[in-house]
Amino acid sequence: xxxxxxxxxxxxxxxxxxxxxxxxxxxxxxxxxxxxxxxxxxxxxxxxxxxxxxxxxxxxxxxxxxxxxxxxxxxxxxxxxxxxxxxxxxxxxxxxxxxxxxxxxxxxxxxxxxxxxxxxxxxxxxxxxxxxxxxxxxxxxxxxxxxxxxxxxxxxxxxxxxxxxxxxxxxxxxxxxxxxxxxxxxxxxxxxxxxxxxxxxxxxxxxxxxxxxxxxxxxxxxxxxxxxxxxxxxxxxxxxxxxxxxxxxxxxxxxxxxxxxxxxxxxxxxxxxxxxxxxxxxxxxxxxxxxxxxxxxxxxxxxxxxxxxxxxxxxxxxxxxxxxxxxxxxxxxxxxxxxxxxxxxxxxxxxxxxxxxxxxxxxxxxxxxxxxxxxxxxxxxxxxxxxxxxxxxxxxxxxxxxxxxxxxxxxxxxxxxxxxxxxxxxxxxxxxxxxxxxxxxxxxxxxxxxxxxxxxxxxxxxxxxxxxxxxxxxxxxxxxxxxxxxxxxxxxxxxxxxxxxxxxxxxxxxxxxxxxxxxxxxxxxxxxxxxxxxxxxxxxxxxxxxxxxxxxxxxxxxxxxxxxxxxxxxxxxxxxxxxxxxxxxxxxxxxxxxxxxxxxxxxxxxxxxxxxxxxxxxxxxxxxxxxxxxxxxxxxxxxxxxxxxxxxxxxxxxxxxxxxxxxxxxxxxxxxxxxxxxxxxxxxxxxxxxxxxxxxxxxxxxxxxxxxxxxxxxxxxxxx
Numbered sequence: 124x125x126x127x128x129x130x131x132x133x134x135x136x137x138x139x140x141x142x143x144x145x146x147x148x149x150x151x152x153x154x155x156x157x158x159x160x161x162x163x164x165x166x167x168x169x170x171x172x173x174x175x176x177x178x179x180x181x182x183x184x185x186x187x188x189x190x191x192x193x194x195x196x197x198x199x200x201x202x203x204x205x206x207x208x209x210x211x212x213x214x215x216x217x218x219x220x221x222x223x224x225x226x227x228x229x230x231x232x233x234x235x236x237x238x239x240x241x242x243x244x245x246x247x248x249x250x251x252x253x254x255x256x257x258x259x260x261x262x263x264x265x266x267x268x269x270x271x272x273x274x275x276x277x278x279x280x281x282x283x284x285x286x287x288x289x290x291x292x293x294x295x296x297x298x299x300x301x302x303x304x305x306x307x308x309x310x311x312x313x314x315x316x317x318x319x320x321x322x323x324x325x326x327x328x329x330x331x332x333x334x335x336x337x338x339x340x341x342x343x344x345x346x347x348x349x350x351x352x353x354x355x356x357x358x359x360x361x362x363x364x365x366x367x368x369x370x371x372x373x374x375x376x377x378x379x380x381x382x383x384x385x386x387x388x389x390x391x392x393x394x395x396x397x398x399x400x401x402x403x404x405x406x407x408x409x410x411x412x413x414x415x416x417x418x419x420x421x422x423x424x425x426x427x428x429x430x431x432x433x434x435x436x437x438x439x440x441x442x443x444x445x446x447x448x449x450x451x452x453x454x455x456x457x458x459x460x461x462x463x464x465x466x467x468x469x470x471x472x473x474x475x476x477x478x479x480x481x482x483x484x485x486x487x488x489x490x491x492x493x494x495x496x497x498x499x500x501x502x503x504x505x506x507x508x509x510x511x512x513x514x515x516x517x518x519x520x521x522x523x524x525x526x527x528x529x530x531x532x533x534x535x536x537x538x539x540x541x542x543x544x545x546x547x548x549x550x551x552x553x554x555x556x557x558x559x560x561x562x563x564x565x566x567x568x569x570x571x572x573x574x575x576x577x578x579x580x581x582x583x584x585x586x587x588x589x590x591x592x593x594x595x596x597x598x599x600x601x602x603x604x605x606x607x608x609x610x611x612x613x614x615x616x617x618x619x620x621x622x623x624x625x626x627x628x629x630x631x632x633x634x635x636x637x638x639x640x641x642x643x644x645x646x647x648x649x650x651x652x653x654x655x656x657x658x659x660x661x662x663x664x665x666x667x668x669x670x671x672x673x674x675x676x677x678x679x680x681x682x683x684x685x686x687x688x689x690x691x692x693x694x695x696x697x698x699x700x701x702x703x704x705x706x707x708x709x710x711x712x713x714x715x716x717x718x719x720x721x722x723x724x725x726x727x728x729x730x731x732x733x734x735x736x737x738x739x740x741x742x743x744x745x746x747x748x749x750x751x752x753x754x755x756x757x758x759x760x761x762x763x764x765x766x767x768x769x770x771x772x773x774x775x776x777x778x779x780x781x782x783x784x785x786x787x788x789x790x791x792x793x794x795x796x797x798x799x800x801x802x803x804x805x806x807x808x809x810x811x812x813x814x815x816x817x818x819x820x821x822x823x824x825x826x827x828x829x830x831x832x833x834x835x836x837x838x839x840x841x842x843x
Contacts, residue, residue, distance in 0.1 A: 176273025
């Protein structure tokens, strides 16, 4: 059993250190503003005046108050400490009992042999342990622990005195530094608050229930605060703004809920009217009392634009009614003509036609699929004829033949077309009018006459032509096959070379743009900074497209390497979510991940799996306006495959587009006016990478309900 012996206290007859030496130590303590320095000075004092041979002063730090670590040592080599600490949470430890107690204890060499927990860097010799407390008799965490060896019993009173004043000083320094740190942190947080609200372009302010400002950003002070050196006109404008603002806040206080109201104020600088949308919400604080947070959003330009749009819309409706009347009269005129008449705009789109022309160029349900094809063919032939009119220079008319098809009967309908340009008073082409005349009877007579003349040798000529054509086509196909192979190789080489050539100047653009944005060449104006940010954003976008093209070229050329590694799928998914966090922050979507804990280690190309999942996740965020996006992983034991699904509640994909979206440079909406941007390479690259990994990408979608893209890859590479 461990024997604890109390330190023998000296009697009044014992001789201690003189008062001058003690006073010198106290002065050194007061001059020191560091706990470790105070501990070092105390050990040096004990070495000079109390014959201390070796000592360790253990002190708790601000970052870790649950452990006592060596703060100062005397008579020992620094390497002898070997990470020596005392864990205060281990209440059964003898040294912890001394640290929390109010009385010192002495441990002999026998005590150290019977309980190895008492062994310290002081060795196997006996030593004394003295607790360091801020206030005697208080049950509080100790400030430290003093371990000393070699101090004779005659110096016990000096030793206890040093432990007492050192405990007071260490505790005082620790509490003083904690208060100073808290005060500095409060000042930083307050400065940050003002920087944040001053960065907001809209006026933001906190007022009490009486309308008096407590906190306001610079924009709010511009409208609602004035200085003594301001002009009389500005002070009056500010006073009027405060009166109007206080009146609106009074209504907000009555509502006792978030309040939205239009507020008309005066620009104190220019004197013009400003229309704001006032957003107010009450807030309460136990110390500061109730208040109101208000945001003023400038909607002056929006209101003017709305009024102009309404006025223009009224004018447009009047003009539409006038044009509609003129068009009705024109329809009556052209419908009375027996020949088809078609009016097209300069772009070749049909703007007007009469009833005979509608029979040729309009799809009707009763004509069936054959009739639909005939209408499309008629439209193509007609558009080609009209477009040639624009290539004939200053010619105002063009006459020629067009081969059309009757959609109802399916018989050929050769017509003679006469097209004429309609010019405006400024010499610009406004429309093209075309009249079509049926030449069926005329051509039928000519055909019958020529048929009798050529019937005898036509078959022989066709046989010779067909034989020669077959040989020629075979040779042409062989050459085309060789040319296509060469063209494909040249295309891949060209794309790879050009991608590298493009990236060199692009990297320079990105580098110099970043340097300018960092202020290397001087401070930028807001407009310059905004334009440079646009340059940087578009250059990064172009670099991403070039990298996609280079990836496709490398895959087609079979030069895309695979790096198989073993990793945890949960770690990879956490990285993916962290990388798209900025995109998630710019949306109002609910984004979450569900990781199957049954999946432990996966062996495949980690970077390519990450590239595929990030592409699918960013697509889901881009094409989802409302709702949620989920990232779900699961394990399919039957096939030993990992499934990574990205499900969204976005626009969905029509069945007719589900095959084409995986092709190069294709999107579900490929029109020039499509709502969502992109080069159409992402899903193509994902499909190719998935194939390289021995997997595939599946799609389940419903228009208007959302889409689910699922990446299926083997958990480990399959043997081939």
